[in-house]
Structure formats: structure tokens, C-alpha cells
Amino acid sequence: MEVTKVDDGKRSFKGRGVGLALVGLTGGTAVVLSVVAAPFVAPALRKVCLPYVPATTIQVNNVLRALRGRSGTLVDLGSGDGRIVVAAAREGRFKCTGIELNPWLVWYSRWSAWRVGVSSNTTFTTADLWRTNLTPHSNIVVFGVQEMMPDLEAKLEKELSSDGCVVACRFPFPSWTPTATLGEDIDTVWLYQRPKITVTQDNGRPAQENDCMARDTHHNT
Ligand SMILES: C[S@@+](CC[C@H](N)C(=O)[O-])C[C@H]1O[C@@H](n2cnc3c(N)ncnc32)[C@H](O)[C@@H]1O
Ligand SMILES: *[C@@H]1O[C@H](CO)[C@@H](O)[C@H](O)[C@H]1NC(C)=O
Numbered sequence: 001m002e003v004t005k006v007d008d009g010k011r012s013f014k015g016r017g018v019g020l021a022l023v024g025l026t027g028g029t030a031v032v033l034s035v036v037a038a039p040f041v042a043p044a045l046r047k048v049c050l051p052y053v054p055a056t057t058i059q060v061n062n063v064l065r066a067l068r069g070r071s072g073t074l075v076d077l078g079s080g081d082g083r084i085v086v087a088a089a090r091e092g093r094f095k096c097t098g099i100e101l102n103p104w105l106v107w108y109s110r111w112s113a114w115r116v117g118v119s120s121n122t123t124f125t126t127a128d129l130w131r132t133n134l135t136p137h138s139n140i141v142v143f144g145v146q147e148m149m150p151d152l153e154a155k156l157e158k159e160l161s162s163d164g165c166v167v168a169c170r171f172p173f174p175s176w177t178p179t180a181t182l183g184e185d186i187d188t189v190w191l192y193q194r195p196k197i198t199v200t201q202d203n204g205r206p207a208q209e210n211d212c213m214a215r216d217t218h219h220n221t
Contacts, residue, residue, distance in 0.1 A: 048147040052080050052105065055143055059169055060087050062183040063141055066167045066191040067091075074139040075099060077129040077152075082109025082122075084141055089118035094139065098124040099132055134159040143169035150174050157197075166192040 055063070063084055067074070071093035076084045079098025086109070089096045096118075100106050106124045113122040125132075130151075134140060138161055144152065153173045156166060168190045172178065176197045178190040 048145065048151075050078055050145055050148060052102065053143070054080055055084055055169060056187055058183060058187040059143070059189065060084055062187055062189040063167050063169065064088065064091060066180060066182050066189050067094075067139055067165075070094075070139055070165065072138040073097070073136060074141065075134065075137040077132075077134075077140065077142040078144065079105070079109060079124065080143075081105055082112050082124060084143070085109065085122055085124070086113050086116060086118060088139075088141075089113065089121045090116060092121075094121065096122045097137065098122070099127050099129050100124065101126065101128060130155070135161055137161075138164050140164065140166045141169070142166070144171060146171045160194055160197075162194055164194045168192070 074094040075097045079100045085096045085098040109124045172190045180191040
């Protein structure tokens with residue numbers, strides 16, 4: 001997948017309004033979305049752009065397979081057109097939320113959930129995933145870019161509930177050890193579970209169980 005690095009200093013945001021309208025009309029392009037998204041992204045992540053690249057059907061199925069047997073709340077970070085959220089809601093075991101910066105994609109997602117009759121179990125929020133507390137969600141799905149995975153790993157270390165799990169699409173987390181890997185190539189998804197999230201040390205010593213289980217998590221359901 002293509003990763004666009006935005007140099008804040010050199011890019012002009014003059015065309016933002018037009019860009020936004022175009023995104024609404026056409027479904028958007030990665031470049032326009034990156035420009036639109038850039039000003040909202042937290043300072044530490046200014047250089048990382050997360051473009052709109054919809055999951056493939058195989059990828060969506062791999063996510064659902066990874067979540068087999070699970071239930072409760074589910075969130076897709078950067079939910080795009082809502083396809084993962086809607087597919088998960090159709091399983092009937094989840095209360096699903098999509099968090100997405102682009103309001104046009106949020107409205108499209110709501111419509112798409114309504115169309116297949118899962119509106120009551122889906123919520124789409126126009127919000128920045130970096131400014132959203134993820135503690136209330138027991139199942140977290142993300143299809144991001146490689147550059148953001150270290151920061152997301154750090155955020156989830158703090159916010160993932162003790163019984164929580166994370167499904168990462170296309171790009172795995174840098175230090176956690178997955179409990180399952182499903183699919184292959186660009187459709188690969190990795191499943192991580194809280195008690196089993198282990199951190200590989202730099203010195204090559206065996207991976208060590210992290211102590212997040214012992215930590216106080218503010219888990220409100
Ligand atoms: C690679 S797409 C994945 C879309 C969807 N999850 C799927 O799998 O089909 C990433 C999405 O994240 C959104 N996004 C980018 N930065 C974001 C942020 N800081 N907060 C929330 N969403 C963001 C983009 O607009 C884009 O729609
Ligand atoms: C919504 O989810 C509940 C379980 O959380 C399920 O019983 C119900 O059938 C779901 N509704 C729809 C429309 O899928």
C-alpha cells in the first residue's frame with residue numbers, strides 16, 4: 001500500500017474545501033484525503049498519513065474469522081466506508097462503532113448500515129482515533145499503515161481492556177506477539193489478545209509477558 005508522507009511546511013491547504021466536496025462526490029482519493037486529514041492528526045503523528053483504502057472482501061472475512069467466538073463491543077479505527085463495522089454487526093454478536101475522520105465516509109457508513117438493517121447495532125462517529133479513549137471497546141480492529149503501528153501499540157498498551165483483543169489488518173504491531181495469523185499477503189490479519197500480548201526485548205532475550213493484566217484498567221461497559 002502506498003504511504004504518503006506530508007511535509008506540513010511545504011504543502012498548502014488552500015484547496016481543502018474543494019477537496020472535501022470532491023471526496024463526498026467521488027468516494028475520495030488517498031491524496032485528497034491525506035491533505036484533508038493532515039491538520040487533524042496529533043502533533044507526534046503529523047508525518048504519518050492514513051489514506052482511505054477499503055479492505056478487500058477476503059480481508060473482511062479474515063477479520064470476521066479472527067473474531068469468531070467473540071462478542072461485546074467492537075470498534076474499527078479509521079472505519080472508512082464502514083464495511084468492517086457493517087460486516088461485524090451482521091454477525092449479530094457485536095455492538096459496533098466506527099471512528100472516522102472524514103464526515104462524508106461517516107454518512108456513507110450510516111446509510112450502508114441502514115440499508116442492510118444493522119443501524120441499531122452500529123454507531124459511526126466523526127472523530128480522531130488518536131483522541132478517542134479505546135478502553136470501552138473489547139474488540140478493536142485497525143487497518144492502518146505501518147508507520148502508525150508503534151504509536152498505536154503504545155496507545156493500546158494503556159487503553160486495551162483486560163479481556164480485550166485487537167485485530168490488525170495488513171500491518172502487524174512491531175513488538176506484540178499475535179495469538180493467531182489468518183490469511184496471506186495483503187489480506188493477512190493478526191489477532192492479539194490482552195493476556196497474551198508479549199513484548200520482545202531488544203537484547204534478543206525470550207519474549208516477556210507484559211504486566212498489563214495486573215494494571216488497573218478503567219473498563220466501563
Ligand atoms: C486504510 S483505511 C481503512 C478503512 C476501513 N477500516 C476498511 O478496512 O475498509 C483508513 C481510514 O482511516 C481514516 N483516518 C485517517 N486518519 C484518521 C484518524 N486520525 N482518525 C480516524 N480516522 C482516520 C481515513 O480517512 C481512512 O478512511
Ligand atoms: C443487535 O445485537 C444483538 C446482540 O448484541 C442481537 O441480539 C440483535 O439481533 C442484533 N440486531 C441486529 C439487527 O442485528
